[in-house]
Amino acid sequence: MMHATDIALLLGFCVLTAVSVVLFRLGYNQIGVEFKPEFLLKWILNPYVFLSLATATGCRFLFYALFKSYSTSVVYLITTLSYVFVLAACYIAFGDKLSLPQWIGAVLIIIGVALVGG
Secondary structure (H helix, E strand, O other): OHHHHHHHHHHHHHHHHHHHHHHHHHHHHHHHOOOOHHHHHHHOOHHHHHHHHHHHHHHHHHHHHEEEEHHHHHHHHHHHHHHHHHHHHHHHHHHHOOHHHHHHHHHHHHHHHHHHHO
């Protein structure tokens, strides 16, 4: 059974991961992709990309904090819940359409995390 602190760490990780992905996509939508040296500077100076990298760094700290209570294999399994958060965030933020198999996959991830973390 997961403790309240571990649940908070896991949820924080999932939320920050989703925020990071949304921010990165916003930056990508502004800049696109070019294979020129000055392109890297555009990415580094883009506020969305910068904030995306900052939140991704925060995710790592929460991820490593979970190692205090769980083995590496369990941490990797329970943090797959972040995929569901990313799906939901992109659905809300960008109107991404999800197929029935994707929704079923999200439900299976939730069930798997409940089994492993419970």
